[in-house]
Amino acid sequence: MKAITNVTGFNGSGENLENVTILIENGKFFKIGRQLVIPEGTETFDAQGKFFTPGLIDVHTHLGVHEEGIGKEGQDFNETSHAATPEVRSIDGINPFDKGFSDARKSGVTTVQVMPGSANVIGGEMCVLKTAGTIVDQMVIRNPSGLKAATGENPKRFHGEKGRMPVTRMGVAAILRKKLVETENYIAQRKAGTADRDLAFEQLAKVLNKEVPLRVHAHRADDIVTVLRIKREFSIDVTIEHCTEGHLLAPFLAEHGVRVSSGPTMTPRSKVELSDKGWYTLPALAEAGVPFSITTDHPVIAIEHLMTSAIMAVKNGLSETQAMRAITSDAARHLGIEKRVGSVEAGKDADFVLWSGNPFDLHSKAEKTFIEGQQV
Template identity: 65%
Template sequence: MVYIKNAKIYTGTGKVIEGTIFIKNGKFADIGSTINIPEGARVVDVNSKIITPGLIDVHSHLGLTEQGIGQDGQDVNETSSASTPQVNAIDGINPADTGFEDARRFGVTTVQVMPGSANVIGGEMVVVKTVGKVVDEMIVKNPSGLKAATGENPKRVYGSKGKMPTTRMGLAARLRENLIEAQNYIEDRKTNTCGRDLGLENIAKVLRKEIPLRVHAHRADDIATVLRIKKEFGINLTIEHCTEGHQIADFIAQHDVRVSVGPTMSPRSKTELSDKGWNTILTLSEAGIPVSITTDHPVIAIEHLMTSAILAVKNGFSEGKALEAITLNAAKHIGVEDRVGSIEKGKDADFVIWNGDPFDLRSTIETTYIEGKVVYQK
């Protein structure tokens, strides 16, 4: 048990409380301005410093694309086939990747780790805490979604091999084919007329709405295709990146989806990023679409998640919404808001102590806690 007193607490829910956080068994047991601290209790006095929830990156390849070891650390794309729904990110994550240490140092306590965007369907993803030596002990939710991708990446990877998909038409057709095959598989399994198929079982989870399809889509026409498929198959999905989402924000708003935006700090390295800008997240939010901010680590390093939020504010996004986009809204995006994303009673005690205003780029993190334990100390 520990009491964190004299804190300015940004709860992540829009509330700011000046007072004390009581942590018990790795959870927030109480938060308030009038908490009585028993004599002899372990107390940390933060002297009016700001505390925020642990930051959350909803779209990363942390541990799948390891830093500093080149090709040997590349486990993000299984490119042996255009669709690989049978793979799971959990089997490729290396907890020893230095990116996890960077995440803790910069206040990121939870990440969703997913396969890359080379494939029409890339495999299952997982939500993990950013501390641990064995990935099984880091899991918050597994699986947390099934990855799919549209646009330039799968076209380039398989078009260069002369394999489908070579066009956007072929890509959408292949995704439909995979979904229909899984529909048939569900019916066949009811009557035991086919054996088990791991890939089709994973797609079946999407059709049963057990997990969402999370689709890489930058261009407005690709986003429209994804939403068309959502309607056709009655599935839940999120739009990942949504770079040209500002062009069709009102249309997206009609489809009950969450979006992750980013990595906006990246250069315009390919055609479908030509209209990239900080206006995207502002326009989508104003249209009533729930938004999260992502680094897409290692496209932009995980330590720049807060930097991305600061730049969004610099370009017109409110501080409150920017914080939510990397805390509570992010937790909702990946389906773990019951455990993380805000400083509320009963949730995991994941939080960050800052030495100044989090939205001042000169401020640094003094301490990062995950489940009530110090995982980084400046």
């Protein structure tokens, strides 16, 4: 057993911790409170003068499939041989020795979702994993955690320039709808015993059966509305990834009950879809009651700037509580792993960070990061 005493900070769920003791057993938070009896022989850490938070969560990254510092050889995130590749899986391309994982741990990020890129209309399956480890299968906590899809400029550019569909936004939507219809037919044929196994349709079937959501790259407002139209047509669960123009239709998003991954807002306006990019999107989503998370989209913005992004969100209208939830408890809900991580509660994984000061002060640094009770 371990004990962290004199803990002050955020619990991830919107409440502050003030001079409490946290007991950890078997890698889980065991008890949290004041005047706890610490069993004899317990390894004890004094957090006096430090600031405590749950481990941070980035819901949308390409860690390990778009490796840093090695160029083309490490770019395993876009299988651009076809416009729809639902059969591929991010777990099969992750290199746990990517330097980005070390950067994540050093900056307090303990959990990430790793997904294919946005070159394809359907990019493949994604997974959620801890940022410490050398064997991906032992790092994973949810696999699959969703199926990647993309709208807008990226699939049009990657495939349209090669002279194949999609060339237009109509073509993007048509490919996605066609694959979903073909999957409906496949499911019926499998039940009737008239179809052989097909990996592409098997993984799409998880979306239609609501085992995982379709997580769709959509920046522009019209693309977001197209995604919601397809959600209604096929009665599937979706999340909106990036949601750059979400401020233009926040109440409409709220009506559809979707979760949003917002970011990376620290980028320049490098393409047309980002022309209305700004920190004002997050307060608009919050006001409308749209649940959101903040992402770096690593390596678009380096993973060590997840906390920096939250600081910028506070500077531009979010409360510290809202911003912290967006990279802890709300992020965990976005990924469907809220029973394991995201807040300091008995029974959850003991993933936490000790900071030199309030993490919303850019001068503060993550001094120690723990995953399942072990310093990493």
